[in-house]
Amino acid sequence: MIIVADNLRVTLPALGRAVERLDPGPIREIASACMDAGAQAIDINSGPLSRCPEEKMSFLVRTVRETVDLPIVLDTANPRAMAAGLAAGGPKATINGVSLEPERLKRILPLARQYDCDIIGYLLGPDGHVPAHAVGRMEAAVALFKEIQAAGIPPERLIVDPIVAPLAWQDGNRQNMAVLEVIRTLPDLLGFPVRTIAGLSNLTTGAPGPDTRRRYQCAFLPMLVSAGISMILLNVLDPDIMRVAGSSQRITDTMVFSWQ
Amino acid sequence: MIIVADNLRVTLPALGRAVERLDPGPIREIASACMDAGAQAIDINSGPLSRCPEEKMSFLVRTVRETVDLPIVLDTANPRAMAAGLAAGGPKATINGVSLEPERLKRILPLARQYDCDIIGYLLGPDGHVPAHAVGRMEAAVALFKEIQAAGIPPERLIVDPIVAPLAWQDGNRQNMAVLEVIRTLPDLLGFPVRTIAGLSNLTTGAPGPDTRRRYQCAFLPMLVSAGISMILLNVLDPDIMRVAGSSQRITDTMVFSWQ
Numbered sequence: 001m002i003i004v005a006d007n008l009r010v011t012l013p014a015l016g017r018a019v020e021r022l023d024p025g026p027i028r029e030i031a032s033a034c035m036d037a038g039a040q041a042i043d044i045n046s047g048p049l050s051r052c053p054e055e056k057m058s059f060l061v062r063t064v065r066e067t068v069d070l071p072i073v074l075d076t077a078n079p080r081a082m083a084a085g086l087a088a089g090g091p092k093a094t095i096n097g098v099s100l101e102p103e104r105l106k107r108i109l110p111l112a113r114q115y116d117c118d119i120i121g122y123l124l125g126p127d128g129h130v131p132a133h134a135v136g137r138m139e140a141a142v143a144l145f146k147e148i149q150a151a152g153i154p155p156e157r158l159i160v161d162p163i164v165a166p167l168a169w170q171d172g173n174r175q176n177m178a179v180l181e182v183i184r185t186l187p188d189l190l191g192f193p194v195r196t197i198a199g200l201s202n203l204t205t206g207a208p209g210p211d212t213r214r215r216y217q218c219a220f221l222p223m224l225v226s227a228g229i230s231m232i233l234l235n236v237l238d239p240d241i242m243r244v245a246g247s248s249q250r251i252t253d254t255m256v257f258s259w260q
Numbered sequence: 261m262i263i264v265a266d267n268l269r270v271t272l273p274a275l276g277r278a279v280e281r282l283d284p285g286p287i288r289e290i291a292s293a294c295m296d297a298g299a300q301a302i303d304i305n306s307g308p309l310s311r312c313p314e315e316k317m318s319f320l321v322r323t324v325r326e327t328v329d330l331p332i333v334l335d336t337a338n339p340r341a342m343a344a345g346l347a348a349g350g351p352k353a354t355i356n357g358v359s360l361e362p363e364r365l366k367r368i369l370p371l372a373r374q375y376d377c378d379i380i381g382y383l384l385g386p387d388g389h390v391p392a393h394a395v396g397r398m399e400a401a402v403a404l405f406k407e408i409q410a411a412g413i414p415p416e417r418l419i420v421d422p423i424v425a426p427l428a429w430q431d432g433n434r435q436n437m438a439v440l441e442v443i444r445t446l447p448d449l450l451g452f453p454v455r456t457i458a459g460l461s462n463l464t465t466g467a468p469g470p471d472t473r474r475r476y477q478c479a480f481l482p483m484l485v486s487a488g489i490s491m492i493l494l495n496v497l498d499p500d501i502m503r504v505a506g507s508s509q510r511i512t513d514t515m516v517f518s519w520q
Contacts, residue, residue, distance in 0.1 A: 167510075167511065167517050167519075168517070168519075170516075172517055173510070173511055173512065173513055173514070173517050174514065176511065177486075177512060180486055207519055208519055212519050215503060215507050216507050216510075216511065216519075218478070218504070218507075219482045219504055219507035219508045219511055220482070220511055221482075222479045222480070222481075222482040222483050222486075223482050223483060223485075223486035223508075223511070223512075225483075226437075226440055226482075226483035226486065226487070227486070243475060244478070244479055247475050247476050247478075247479035248479045248483075250427075250433070250476075251427065251433055251436065251476065251479055251480055251483070252433065252437060252483075253433055254433070254434065256430075257427050257428070257432055257433050259427075259428075259467055259468055259472050259476075260472065
């Protein structure tokens, strides 16, 4: 299991200002802290980037690349920013991401082929909504898989994100049980060891405070790990969450176990 | 999911002395603390009880019954103690337990039929050893199920304990992945909603200290819950473990979610 830092978000005010001023300092600081905390990859969540998306995404990617030697995940819904990030990113950049929304398929899939890189696919309907039931997620996975193949991208490039639901949603727990089911059964359904990814913090959107957030994330994380998730996007700067990630990994690992 | 306190163990020196002297004080204290901490049942682990097993088990059961209004689980390998505990226990006592070991089948199964009570079945081979592979556990489950039926006990009385393996065992993690698999698939395999139970503290036998024990138990517990376990035997007096149990339960529950 690969731990991806979700800490580099341009929606955070300090990072938003740094990007506006093209000031690398705060970005370097976060990227270094993530590596020191044990991140095995960094998600660069650029936010909307309404003005000069290319320049800003290139700046972000170059700054992270110069600071840490970790794979990067380019997290933007803006195709121009994605193209610029891939051009600046060099090898081991992952596209985050595509869905069955026609506009995304049309503008993002060609980039995955051009750069021959991994691409995260969200299990959403063509309307961008989360499917109401587990079967809808499975159908979305099959449809995404077909789109990837039709676009000439090797299917092994697809990393499926079944979309963790906020517990505060009316049917959040049922949705998350479907998420675990999808992670467990997808390799059998698609007939190859398809990788999966999940964003842990989605779970606690709307939670009343940091203790509650941590508490539920620390309980759901082992469930994701034991379901066989390949990558988890999480707050690597929270030592409690990182400890649970490490313990869960050692429990489920096939390597020889050692405490700590 | 039912939380069963594993705290009442006569192998603890203070409780051992209390049982020797037939002094109800320390037993009442533990039983009350377990109920206050949120236990939904109490496992009465009597230890070997080499002298006067009937008298001591009856005393234990009566003392717990007089103190708390919770279902009890009679945890002894001594058939005489089990018989005495059931006689003293009244309704809602569960036998813990039976396995394919011929001596246990012969002496424990008739008690389950006589008292019409639930009975925990360990997935061990007839030699008392843990099966080396997942398939061995499945075979043990099927064999136990047949023995239960052959003894005239309704199959719904069986609660299967797949035996959590110490992580320190050479193949502990692989064994525990088999445990999760058994919990998930057993209802399909046996064709009815068969209940399962697991003892969480087995996981960390031999761990270097209480922090390490807590840490690994807190990571494995959500895995058991998301696999669909019916009952967990755990240290209800550890608030961290109880918090994880509660969060895991709320995440996987089909009831309307609420934080806390």
